[in-house]
Amino acid sequence: MSPRGTVQNAAMRNQTLANISSAALRMFSEFGYHGTTMKLIAESAGQSYGLVYHYFPSKEAVFRHLVDFALESTIAGMHAVLSAPGTAWEKLERYSAMLVGSALTGDSSRYFLIMTQALTQAKGIEGLQRHIKARAAVFYELLVPLVIQAQKTGEAAQGDPEALVAAYLSLVQGLALLVYQGNGLERKITAEIMSSVLRAPRH
Amino acid sequence: MSPRGTVQNAAMRNQTLANISSAALRMFSEFGYHGTTMKLIAESAGQSYGLVYHYFPSKEAVFRHLVDFALESTIAGMHAVLSAPGTAWEKLERYSAMLVGSALTGDSSRYFLIMTQALTQAKGIEGLQRHIKARAAVFYELLVPLVIQAQKTGEAAQGDPEALVAAYLSLVQGLALLVYQGNGLERKITAEIMSSVLRAPRH
DNA sequence: GTCTATACACTGATAGAC
DNA sequence: GTCTATCAGTGTATAGAC
Numbered sequence: 274m275s276p277r278g279t280v281q282n283a284a285m286r287n288q289t290l291a292n293i294s295s296a297a298l299r300m301f302s303e304f305g306y307h308g309t310t311m312k313l314i315a316e317s318a319g320q321s322y323g324l325v326y327h328y329f330p331s332k333e334a335v336f337r338h339l340v341d342f343a344l345e346s347t348i349a350g351m352h353a354v355l356s357a358p359g360t361a362w363e364k365l366e367r368y369s370a371m372l373v374g375s376a377l378t379g380d381s382s383r384y385f386l387i388m389t390q391a392l393t394q395a396k397g398i399e400g401l402q403r404h405i406k407a408r409a410a411v412f413y414e415l416l417v418p419l420v421i422q423a424q425k426t427g428e429a430a431q432g433d434p435e436a437l438v439a440a441y442l443s444l445v446q447g448l449a450l451l452v453y454q455g456n457g458l459e460r461k462i463t464a465e466i467m468s469s470v471l472r473a474p475r476h
Numbered sequence: 477m478s479p480r481g482t483v484q485n486a487a488m489r490n491q492t493l494a495n496i497s498s499a500a501l502r503m504f505s506e507f508g509y510h511g512t513t514m515k516l517i518a519e520s521a522g523q524s525y526g527l528v529y530h531y532f533p534s535k536e537a538v539f540r541h542l543v544d545f546a547l548e549s550t551i552a553g554m555h556a557v558l559s560a561p562g563t564a565w566e567k568l569e570r571y572s573a574m575l576v577g578s579a580l581t582g583d584s585s586r587y588f589l590i591m592t593q594a595l596t597q598a599k600g601i602e603g604l605q606r607h608i609k610a611r612a613a614v615f616y617e618l619l620v621p622l623v624i625q626a627q628k629t630g631e632a633a634q635g636d637p638e639a640l641v642a643a644y645l646s647l648v649q650g651l652a653l654l655v656y657q658g659n660g661l662e663r664k665i666t667a668e669i670m671s672s673v674l675r676a677p678r679h
Numbered sequence: 680g681t682c683t684a685t686a687c688a689c690t691g692a693t694a695g696a697c
Numbered sequence: 698g699t700c701t702a703t704c705a706g707t708g709t710a711t712a713g714a715c
Contacts, residue, residue, distance in 0.1 A: 282698080289698090305597035307510035310690060321700050326692065386596060392653060393589060394508035406657070430672065436664035443650030444643065444673070450595060451646050454609070461639035466673065469633065470647070475677045485680080492680085513708060524682050529710065 290328055293318045294342075295380075297335045302383040302453070306336055306394045333398055340391050340401065343384035344408040350376065351415050361422035362429065369467040372445060377452050377459065385449030413438055420471060430473045441470045493531055496521045497545075498583075500538045505586040505656070509539055509597045536601055543594050543604065546587035547611040553579065554618050564625035565632065572670040575648060580655050580662065588652030616641055623674060633676045644673045 296318035300309040311332055315322045329335045354368045375381060388405070395401040416438045423429035430437060444467065452459040499521035503512040514535050518525045532538045557571045578584060591608070598604040619641045626632035633640060647670060655662040 285698085302596070303599050305508050305510055305593075307508055308597050308600065311692085312690075323693085323701075324699055327698070330692095332691070389592065389653060390508075390596065392657060393505075393593065394511050396506050397511065406659075430669075432666065432669065433664045435661060436666070436669060439654055439661040440647065440651070440665060440669045440672075443654050444647045445650070446653055447646030447648070447650030448643070450592065450649055451642055454595060456609075458638060458642040461636045462643060463635065463639070466633075466635065466639060466643045469643075469673050469675070470669065472672070472677065474675065488680085514710085515708075526683075526711085527681055530680070533710095535709070 289320070289324070293320060293325055293328055293335075294338065298339055298380070298383050298387065301336060301339060301390060302386040305390050306398070336387075336391070336398070337401065339384070339387055340405065343388050344405065346384070347376075348408070348411050348415075351412065355415060355419065360426070360428075361419040362426065365416070365419055365423060365429070365471060366464065366468050370464040372448075373462060373464045373467060377445075377448055377462070382449045382452040385446060386453055389446060389449065412442060416441070423471070424473075427473055429471050437471050441467075444470055492523070492527070496523060496528055496531055496538075497541065501542055501583070501586050501590065504539060504542060504593060505589040508593050509601070514538075539590075539594070539601070540604065542587070542590055543608065546591050547608065549587070550579075551611070551614050551618075554615065558618060558622065563629070563631075564622040565629065568619070568622055568626060568632070568674060569667065569671050573667040575651075576665060576667045576670060580648075580651055580665070585652045585655040588649060589656055592649055592652065615645060619644070626674070627676075630676055632674050640674050644670075647673055 293314065297309070297314045300313050300317055304313070309332075311325055312322055314335065315325045318325070325335075329338070350371065351368065354371050355364050357364070357367070359367065376385070391398075391401060391405055395405075413435065417434050420429050420434040420437050424431060424434065448459065448462060448467075451462070496517065500512070500517045503516050503520055506512075507516070512535075514528055515525055517538065518528045521528070528538075532541070553574065554571065557574050558567045560567070560570070562570065579588070594601075594604060594608055598608075616638065620637050623632050623637040623640055627634060627637065651662065651665060651670075654665070
């Protein structure tokens, strides 16, 4: 009733929501969409079964929420790195460094993983595939112009810029899988290796 | 009873088995392990539900069979390309060409996909993760020495050879995902781009 | 070898008590 | 806001007829 009460309620609600989301991210990234049950999410979050349905109308909604967050935060991260001053090639190298430094370690790699899950198992989820494709197009819209510019200065490799970006993003997705396997090999990956897909052979 | 009868039976059995396996590969690669039902496999193969269980004791066995085939045929393909005469770098380039030319197109890419499915959803399948890790170690055993040799001739990039191979294999896995999405972008990928992860910057 | 029918367990989602 | 109980639907696996 009192203002303080509603504020506390909102805080508690946000915390519970974050708790459930975090648990769902772990489960989806480990068992896939169909392999994850609402019971599993609830138990993993330390919450009751019914409470999950209080925050999300369906399992699909939970998954969509995570996929959207993954897409938007990836786009935001790209924007942040690419909007800082520097040449096109410097920006691309800086993004590789950011991926190796943070995005491909810990929880962030799980977001790349559920993107993979979404792409390879979402045939039954109405419109999700299309939604991802539309938002992922932004990746290309941001990176392709940079590659074209870096090709003019001779820093990026010649060839179809879209193909280069496609290979670069494929490498990122593949590395997220490597991180997930946890052999320790992922710690040896350097920003230089990541950029090598785009880099021109020097003469 | 007669010799001819048993031979015909064996032939029919092999064909039905191949039919079910092929249908299962399609379903698993599109819906993932948990998203694929035995009913779906049966219908997709044009066979009855019970018949699938006549050929495989369980859904897990079907999946294992496909994963094993994927692993062994990938290893066999590597051996074939790498045992042909040539320098270490030539062999690596030849393998990239083979991947772009055949392995990453059509049905072959589905085998790379179920490897991804297996790695990211097989937490519930006892021992599968370990089995894959053990067999996938062969990839490294075959490729790392080649990279080390190509580093000596200055053709491969300097740096940890294991990290280079890990990035190379990650790129392959990522590209299989690209093929699956079917944007048409995968057709622009060249062997040169694939090899760029391993290639040394020329001086 | 091939098919249909079914037992049994589990999952997603809802209802209603506190 | 949080929990337990419950229902309808689906999935794996088996049994048994042909």
